[in-house]
Every structure is written in C-alpha cells, then in structure tokens.
Amino acid sequence: MLSALDLGLIYGLMALGVYITFRVLDFPDLTVDGSFTTGAAVTASAIIAGQSPWLATALGAVAGAAAGLVTGLLHTKGSINPLLAGILTQIALYSINLRIMGKANLPLLRTDTMLSGLRDAQLLATWTSAALFAAVAIAFMLALDWFLNTDLGLALQATGDNQRMIRAQGVSTDATKILGLALSNALVALAGGLIAQYQGFADIGMGIGLIVAGLASVIIGQALLPSRRFIFATLAVLIGSVVYRIVIQLALQAGFDPNDTKLISAVLVVAALLLPRLAVFRRLRARRREALLARAQTGEARA
Known part of the structure; x- marks a missing residue:
C-alpha cells in the first residue's frame, strides 16, 4: 500500500499539470500521454549518457514544456482545434520518444x-x-498556488474564464494559452522522469491512457474536497491522485487483472462525476450553503 502512496504523490505532479489545462485554462489537452513518456525518455537517456540525475530530470521537464509549446502554437497560430492539436503532438511524440530512447x-x-x-x-x-515525495508534491503545489495568484497567473485564470474580457484588458490570450500548456506539460514530464527513476526503467508505452488517470485524480479530488480556493483545489488534486492509486492497488489485490486498470479508471471517473449529483450530497451542500449564509448574516448584524 505504501508503494501506491509513493506513486500517488509522484503522479500528483502530473495531476497538477492536468489541472492547469482542464480546470484553469479550460483547454482539453491530450498531449499528456506523449509528454509524460518524453520526460521519462529524456531523463533516462541523459542518465545513461552520464549526466547528473538532477540535470537529466530538469531536461526531461524542459522537453515536456517544449511539447506543450508545440501544442499551443498549433492551436493559437495554426488555428487548429484544441483536441486535434493535442492529438497531433501526442502522435508525433511517439516517434520522437522512440528516437530519443533508441x-x-x-x-x-x-x-x-x-x-x-x-x-x-x-x-x-x-x-x-512517502514523506519525501509528499514534501516535493506539496512544494510544487504551493509554488503553483503562488503563481496563480500573480498577475500572470490571474491572466491565465481569466483566459480560461472569459477570453473576450481578458483580451479587452490588453492581454494576449495566445501567449497565456501557450504558457499554460508549457507549464502543464513540464509538470507532466517531470512526473514521467521521476516515475522512470522510481520504477527503474523508461518504456515507450508508459504514458498511454495517462490522461484518464490525470482526469480521475482531478475529479475524485474535487469531489472529496470541493472548494473554489486554489490552495484547497490543488490540495484536492494531490489527494485525488493518492486515492486513485490506492483504489487501483486495492482492485489489483482483490483479484482484478492488471489489464483491467483502464476499465477501473473509467469507472472511477464516472463514479466521481455522478457522486456530487446524488441526493444526499446535494442536501449536504445545501446545508453548507445555509450555514455559510447564516454566518455572513450574523457577521453583518454584529457590524
């Protein structure tokens, strides 16, 4: 079970990257499946070539950022549909990753x-x-929270919320999209490099279907810890990643075939999407809103 905790925390970096595109930027980026493997491939190749593991891991993250940059340019400058832009980059990365690894x-x-x-x-x-990986994941989480509260981060949020409004303020939405995609895929590739070192190998198929795991982590986390504040939203993503890996581990221990992990992932995503719609959770949310409203009214009365 502790191995699942380790993996959940490392994959949490990937989930934070998915959170940037899908939740903050409102961009359905499918580059993730390719950029994760790119991070692992570049990191492993550089380490085998004699480079410092720290430098190799950084190079893997930079390679992931370059992949996100390509997707951003295809969408913004090439006017290609976001889904198609991500798919095209992902397909190209398969051959590129094979070239990198040999x-x-x-x-x-x-x-x-x-x-x-x-x-x-x-x-x-x-x-x-687990404590070490938790410290690393929380450090990146806090750094992301800080960035999203800077002027540039607020522009990134506004691009996902209302592109017309932020363009009227003189902000280039093309630039913010490219930045968001590069940052997202850098985190994804960083996770790929760490996973390669944790498992002891880099494989060309290690990123296949990973976007589902990333979405599952985001959706599960926000179902368990719903909040609009970024500090809690990003924490929820890390929690969701850990919960996802633990559920997968429990399913495998219960007798499921390892080939069923994609099916289990799909079921988890569906369950996380339907969970907040259940009547009991609607009642809990209604009571929470009433309690918050009562506190606000009490505060106004005291003032």
Missing part, C-alpha cells in the same frame, strides 16, 4: 538516479519515501 525500453537499475540512495537503503515504499 529502443522501446531503457533500464535504469544499474545507474545512479535521484532515488538510488533510497533504493540502496531499501527505503522506497516506506513512510520515509
């Missing part, structure tokens, strides 16, 4: 990685590794 699978078990110390000390899948 073969379908690159093993990292006999090389020094960022996690070699933990692996040698047999601390992976322990509370020590």
Whole structure:
C-alpha cells in the first residue's frame, strides 16, 4: 500500500499539470500521454549518457514544456482545434520518444538516479519515501498556488474564464494559452522522469491512457474536497491522485487483472462525476450553503 502512496504523490505532479489545462485554462489537452513518456525518455537517456540525475530530470521537464509549446502554437497560430492539436503532438511524440530512447525500453537499475540512495537503503515504499515525495508534491503545489495568484497567473485564470474580457484588458490570450500548456506539460514530464527513476526503467508505452488517470485524480479530488480556493483545489488534486492509486492497488489485490486498470479508471471517473449529483450530497451542500449564509448574516448584524 505504501508503494501506491509513493506513486500517488509522484503522479500528483502530473495531476497538477492536468489541472492547469482542464480546470484553469479550460483547454482539453491530450498531449499528456506523449509528454509524460518524453520526460521519462529524456531523463533516462541523459542518465545513461552520464549526466547528473538532477540535470537529466530538469531536461526531461524542459522537453515536456517544449511539447506543450508545440501544442499551443498549433492551436493559437495554426488555428487548429484544441483536441486535434493535442492529438497531433501526442502522435508525433511517439516517434520522437522512440528516437530519443533508441529502443522501446531503457533500464535504469544499474545507474545512479535521484532515488538510488533510497533504493540502496531499501527505503522506497516506506513512510520515509512517502514523506519525501509528499514534501516535493506539496512544494510544487504551493509554488503553483503562488503563481496563480500573480498577475500572470490571474491572466491565465481569466483566459480560461472569459477570453473576450481578458483580451479587452490588453492581454494576449495566445501567449497565456501557450504558457499554460508549457507549464502543464513540464509538470507532466517531470512526473514521467521521476516515475522512470522510481520504477527503474523508461518504456515507450508508459504514458498511454495517462490522461484518464490525470482526469480521475482531478475529479475524485474535487469531489472529496470541493472548494473554489486554489490552495484547497490543488490540495484536492494531490489527494485525488493518492486515492486513485490506492483504489487501483486495492482492485489489483482483490483479484482484478492488471489489464483491467483502464476499465477501473473509467469507472472511477464516472463514479466521481455522478457522486456530487446524488441526493444526499446535494442536501449536504445545501446545508453548507445555509450555514455559510447564516454566518455572513450574523457577521453583518454584529457590524
């Protein structure tokens, strides 16, 4: 179970990237399946070539940002539909990733990685590794919260909310979209590089269907912790990622075939979408709104 916690926290970085495009930018980006593998491929290739694992991981994130940049340019400058732009980049990345790796699978078990110390000390899948990955995930979460509250971050939010309004304020929505897509895929690729080092290999198929896992993490998290404040929304995404991985792990332990993970993911997303619509949850939300309204009225009366 602790391995699922580790993976959930690392994949949480990927889920934060998906959150930027789907929730903040309102952009259905399917580049994720390719950019995740790109991050793993670049990181693994650079480590095998003798580069520092830290530099290799950074290069993987930069490669992911470049993939998001391409998708953004196809959409904004090429006037290509967002879904199609992401699909085109994703398809192209499959061949590019094969070129980067040279073969379908690159093993990292006999090389020094960022996690070699933990692996040698047999601390992976322990509370020590979970605490370390939690610290990293929370650091990126807080950095994202800070960024979204800057002028540039507010422009990014406004682009997702109302493009006409923000353009009237003199902001280039093309630039904010490109920035958002680059930032999103950089986080996704960073997660890919870390997962490659955690699992000890990079594989050409490791990103297939990952967009479903990212959406599941976002939707599950926001169903469990609904809030409009970014500090809670991004925290919900991390929680959703952990819950998603734990549910997958429990399903596999219950006897499901590993080939069923995509089906389980789809069922989880459907359940998370339908959960808030159940009558009991509607009543709870109504009571919460009434309580908040009563507090506001009490505060006004005291004033």
